[in-house]
Amino acid sequence: MLQLGFIRDNKEALIKGLKIRNFKDSELVLVDKIISLDDNRKSLQTDLDSKKAETNKLSKAIGDLFKSGKQAEAQEMKGNVSSLKEEIKSGEDKLSEIMKDLETNLLAIPNVPHLSVPAGTKEEDNEVYRAWPKDLPVLPESAKPHWELATKYNLFDLQLGAKITGAGFPLYRGKGAKLQRALINFFLDEADAAGYEEIIPPLLVNEASARGTGQLPDKEGQMYHVTEDDLYLIPTAEVPITNIYRDVILEESKLPIKLTGYTPCFRREAGSYGAHVRGLNRVHQFDKIEIVRIEHPDKSYAAMEEMIAHISLLLDKLELPYRILRLCGGDLGFTSALTYDFEIYSAAQKRWLEVSSVSNFETFQSNRLKLRYKDEDNKKSLAHTLNGSALALARIVAGLLENNQTEAGIVIPKALQPYTKFEIIN
RNA sequence: GGAAGAGUGGCAGAGCUGGUUUAAUGCACCGGUCUUGAAAACCGACGUACCUUAACGGGUACCGGGGGUUCGAAUCCCUCCUCUUCCGCCA
Numbered sequence: 001m002l003q004l005g006f007i008r009d010n011k012e013a014l015i016k017g018l019k020i021r022n023f024k025d026s027e028l029v030l031v032d033k034i035i036s037l038d039d040n041r042k043s044l045q046t047d048l049d050s051k052k053a054e055t056n057k058l059s060k061a062i063g064d065l066f067k068s069g070k071q072a073e074a075q076e077m078k079g080n081v082s083s084l085k086e087e088i089k090s091g092e093d094k095l096s097e098i099m100k101d102l103e104t105n106l107l108a109i110p111n112v113p114h115l116s117v118p119a120g121t122k123e124e125d126n127e128v129y130r131a132w133p134k135d136l137p138v139l140p141e142s143a144k145p146h147w148e149l150a151t152k153y154n155l156f157d158l159q160l161g162a163k164i165t166g167a168g169f170p171l172y173r174g175k176g177a178k179l180q181r182a183l184i185n186f187f188l189d190e191a192d193a194a195g196y197e198e199i200i201p202p203l204l205v206n207e208a209s210a211r212g213t214g215q216l217p218d219k220e221g222q223m224y225h226v227t228e229d230d231l232y233l234i235p236t237a238e239v240p241i242t243n244i245y246r247d248v249i250l251e252e253s254k255l256p257i258k259l260t261g262y263t264p265c266f267r268r269e270a271g272s273y274g275a276h277v278r279g280l281n282r283v284h285q286f287d288k289i290e291i292v293r294i295e296h297p298d299k300s301y302a303a304m305e306e307m308i309a310h311i312s313l314l315l316d317k318l319e320l321p322y323r324i325l326r327l328c329g330g331d332l333g334f335t336s337a338l339t340y341d342f343e344i345y346s347a348a349q350k351r352w353l354e355v356s357s358v359s360n361f362e363t364f365q366s367n368r369l370k371l372r373y374k375d376e377d378n379k380k381s382l383a384h385t386l387n388g389s390a391l392a393l394a395r396i397v398a399g400l401l402e403n404n405q406t407e408a409g410i411v412i413p414k415a416l417q418p419y420t421k422f423e424i425i426n
Numbered sequence: 427g428g429a430a431g432a433g434u435g436g437c438a439g440a441g442c443u444g445g446u447u448u449a450a451u452g453c454a455c456c457g458g459u460c461u462u463g464a465a466a467a468c469c470g471a472c473g474u475a476c477c478u479u480a481a482c483g484g485g486u487a488c489c490g491g492g493g494g495u496u497c498g499a500a501u502c503c504c505u506c507c508u509c510u511u512c513c514g515c516c517a
Contacts, residue, residue, distance in 0.1 A: 046486095048477090052485085053484095053486070056485095058498090060498080062498070063445040075497095078497045
């Protein structure tokens with residue numbers, strides 16, 4: 001959610017940004033509507049505040065009269081307050097109505113895209129930020145997609161997952177399970193080495209947390225909802241980890257804050273189906289190591305570069321071909337100012353698979369979280385929040401299996417061998 | 427799940443028979459005096475959000491959340507949440 005002050009002061013920049021996001025003229029009137037609602041809010045509040053000040057003064061006077069025994073005068077004054085009270089009551093009703101209206105409209109405004117965000121409406125418009133510098137691997141015709149390899153080597157079983165739970169809940173077994181565990185530990189160790197504090201958060205969150213990071217009310221249908229207790233299964237560790245700092249005012253010297261956490265992630269992915277979701281390409285439950293940063297506004301983009309370097313290193317160590325995309329206005333998430341997607345190349349499927357998404361939310365998320373820092377002069381400002389996957393497992397596994405298949409079996413990259421304790425899956 | 431108790435400013439902790447509490451007091455933090463420096467002592471400032479003002483300043487709301495009673499609520503009532511202790515269940 002954007003700050004009202006920002007919208008008022010940067011109306012032109014906001015409208016320009018919304019156009020990058022392909023807002024139509026009919027939708028752009030929202031901005032003026034918000035400003036005029038806020039005007040109403042201000043004048044109404046000024047009016048209400050002065051009326052309340054008046055009643056406070058009168059109440060005090062009544063108390064003094066009672067104390068000095070002037071009952072009759074006190075009673076008379078009581079009568080004078082009642083009309084004022086009625087005006088306050090109706091004013092408050094009106095104010096809360098305006099506030100509600102204002103909030104609804106404010107929630108419809110996405111984050112302002114960073115200046116580097118390219119225009120565009122679809123995936124193909126995303127800009128290749130860093131291409132894979134070498135030739136893409138080519139596998140023999142006999143190469144198999146990962147779901148066939150999984151069956152051949154007994155690594156994971158989608159039918160069993162479906163039997164136990166439903167489609168999209170893979171069951172890993174044997175070396176497939178060990179590979180998962182190895183990747184999790186590898187990613188966590190790398191994050192630790194890069195200075196991120198490890199967190200094991202709750203996997204279910206309450207509504208306030210889901211709201212804090214912006215999953216609600218925007219992506220309601222994406223999350224599994226435990227209605228009995230009104231809790232949500234986390235779609236990403238970003239939610240519980242970032243909410244550590246909900247309603248917090250940090251000392252500026254505490255910045256930056258760097259956190260990481262491994263969690264399973266649950267996504268309903270309502271409405272997805274088809275060839276692109278076969279195997280591990282898109283599942284309801286997958287494992288992910290997330291990195292989260294809370295940064296000073298001046299340093300958030302430098303931090304973002306660091307995150308990109310960190311994730312690149314992981315993929316280099318895993319010897320996977322990858323490219324980095326800068327998302328266009330049409331593909332950019334609602335809450336993000338700038339997002340880079342990492343895609344690995346699956347040689348068997350002959351297509352790119354998204355394995356990581358790194359976003360800078362600037363103050364969009366921290367405004368809703370009420371996450372601030374105060375500087376030496378005690379001035380409070382919203383911090384910038386960023387996060388990225390480092391990395392998401394399911395598709396990494398898909399890529400490893402496919403790209404590393406040989407006659408002898410599937411070769412485990414050197415960097416991962418200390419974790420798997422085996423060099424080949426055969 | 428059952429019973430009892432409790433939730434007050436960064437922390438500790440009064441107020442809780444409704445009206446000099448504009449939330450006492452202590453500690454911590456910050457500024458100052460003193461000191462070669464520090465400590466101690468003393469003086470001062472010391473929450474968050476919003477409205478208003480060019481600024482100084484003024485105003486409103488907030489004592490776990492929400493609602494109610496009253497001219498007036500930290501204080502009374504209702505409701506929800508959380509924590510502590512005991513019991514039950516349990517990896």
